Amino acid sequence: MEYKDYYQTLGVARDASQDQIKQAYRKVARKYHPDVSKEANAEAKFKAAGEAYEVLKDPEKRAAYDQFGANWRDGQNFEPPPNWDAGFEFRGAGYTGADASEFSDFFESLFGGDHAGGQGRRTFRMRGEDQHAKILISLTDAYQGAQKTITLNRPVVDDNGRVSASPHRLNVAIPKGIVEGQRIRLEGQGLPGHGGSPAGDLYLEIAFEQDRLFHAEKRDIHLTLPITPWEAALGASLTVPTLGGNVQVKIPPGSQGGKKLRLKGKGLSAGSHHGDQIVTLRIVVPEATTDEQRKLYAAMAELMPLNPRMAMGI
Numbered sequence: 001m002e003y004k005d006y007y008q009t010l011g012v013a014r015d016a017s018q019d020q021i022k023q024a025y026r027k028v029a030r031k032y033h034p035d036v037s038k039e040a041n042a043e044a045k046f047k048a049a050g051e052a053y054e055v056l057k058d059p060e061k062r063a064a065y066d067q068f069g070a071n072w073r074d075g076q077n078f079e080p081p082p083n084w085d086a087g088f089e090f091r092g093a094g095y096t097g098a099d100a101s102e103f104s105d106f107f108e109s110l111f112g113g114d115h116a117g118g119q120g121r122r123t124f125r126m127r128g129e130d131q132h133a134k135i136l137i138s139l140t141d142a143y144q145g146a147q148k149t150i151t152l153n154r155p156v157v158d159d160n161g162r163v164s165a166s167p168h169r170l171n172v173a174i175p176k177g178i179v180e181g182q183r184i185r186l187e188g189q190g191l192p193g194h195g196g197s198p199a200g201d202l203y204l205e206i207a208f209e210q211d212r213l214f215h216a217e218k219r220d221i222h223l224t225l226p227i228t229p230w231e232a233a234l235g236a237s238l239t240v241p242t243l244g245g246n247v248q249v250k251i252p253p254g255s256q257g258g259k260k261l262r263l264k265g266k267g268l269s270a271g272s273h274h275g276d277q278i279v280t281l282r283i284v285v286p287e288a289t290t291d292e293q294r295k296l297y298a299a300m301a302e303l304m305p306l307n308p309r310m311a312m313g314i
Contacts, residue, residue: 001077001078001079001105001106001109002074002075002076002077002078002104002106003072003073003074003075003076003077003078003106004048004051004052004074004104004106004107005072005073005074006051006052006055006056006065007052007056008074009028009048009049009051009052009074010024010025010028010049010052010053010056011024011028012024012056014066015162016056016162017160017161017162018057018059018157018161018162018163019161020161021053021056021057022053022057025049025050025052025053025056025057028045028046028049029046029049029050029053032045032046032049033046034046047102047103048104050102050103051102051103051104051107054103054107055107055111059155059156059157059163060088060090060155061090061111062155062163063088063153063155063163063164063165064085064088064090064110065110066163066165067084067088078106079109080109080110082210083134083136083207084110085110085134086133086134086135086136086207087133087134087135087136087150087151087152087153088133088134088152088153088155088165090131090132090133128190128191128192128193128197128198128199128200129190129191129200130190130191130200130201130202130203131154131189131190131191131200131201131202131203132202132203132205133152133202133203133204133205134204134205134206134207135150135152135172135204135205135206135207136207136208136209137174137206137207137208137209138208138209138211139208139209139211139214139216139221139243140243141174142174142176142177142178142179142206142208142216142268143176143177143221143243143244143268144176144243144244145173145174145175145176145177145178146173146174147171147172147173147174148171148172148173148174149169149170149171149172150169150170150172150204151167151168151169151170152167152168152170153165153166153167154166154167154168170186170189170202172184172186172204174206175270176269176270177219177268177269177270177271177273177275178206178268178270179206179216179218179219179268180206180207180208180216180218181205181206181207182205182206183203183204183205183206184203184204184206185201185202185203185204186201186202186203186204187201188200188201189201189202190202213241214243216267216268218275219267219268219269219273219274219275219276220267220268220275220276220277220278221242221243221266221267221268221275221276221277221278222277222278222280223240223241223242223277223278223279223280224279224280224282225238225240225279225280225281225282226282226283226284227251227255227281227282227283227284228283228284228286229283229285229286231251232251232254232255232256232257232281232283233253233254233255234253235250235251235252235253235254235255236250236251237249237250237251238251240263240279242263242266242277243266243277244266247263247266249261249263249279251281255281256281256283257281257282257283258280258281258282259280259281260278260279260280260281261278261279261281262276262277262278262279263276263277263278263279264276
């Protein structure tokens with residue numbers, strides 16, 4: 001996927017004011033409008049300008065886009081990092097009126113899904129608008145529940161029309177057993193209302209930080225457990241880590257690599273919803289570095305002949 005330099009598309013500096021961005025877009029749109037321009041690629045440039053303006057005219061999208069800075073060049077191969085948008089607030093009412101179906105994969109990868117309701121924003125509301133943001137938490141916090149202080153970036157426009165990110169801190173209660181993708185509603189933490197009306201709400205979408213040992217799939221927690229060939233062949237009682245602490249697990253004799261063991265109730269649980277921990281066995285084969293070790297492997301080959309590729313017909 002190609003990186004899109006929206007500032008370059010409109011021919012403006014990265015610190016351009018919102019008025020300068022609007023003027024640049026109008027200039028480019030007039031130049032390449034398909035009904036006016038006779039250039040062969042006018043329609044593509046017109047659409048590219050509309051996509052760039054959709055991002056840069058919106059303080060929220062622009063502030064999130066700007067975090068990539070000048071580290072990327074237009075046309076370079078680009079893949080957004082996982083949860084790249086964590087910590088940025090977005091309004092919940094969709095696009096600003098543009099037809100997002102005409103936009104590039106680059107736009108969709110950054111601002112598709114929850115940032116794009118497709119219904120267009122309303123120009124006036126008495127009640128303040130709701131805000132949406134993604135936050136990263138640890139699997140341990142999700143398993144146990146926690147009180148967290150988080151910092152979010154709310155875009156602000158200064159008197160000169162330039163956009164910057166204003167950090168603000170919030171205290172958030174993380175419910176025990178929350179899963180990735182669930183939302184926490186903070187009443188009255190959205191945008192201020194008009195004429196004394198109440199503020200909107202802030203919805204925090206949960207995403208998980210990468211963990212050294214575990215990963216989550218809905219409520220189930222997955223762990224890959226390395227074991228030796230003799231532990232797999234003879235069986236063993238091993239110490240296995242879980243989010244709630246270490247437990248003893250019996251490895252059945254004759255276990256194969258890839259075998260899964262289920263630890264009931266050791267996943268993300270809340271109320272009547274219970275998750276398990278899935279332990280996947282991975283057999284680690286010792287390296288033979290001495291003559292004695294190589295002889296031992298040779299003896300095993302004679303005592304326990306095996307063709308693991310028989311099912312493949314070879």
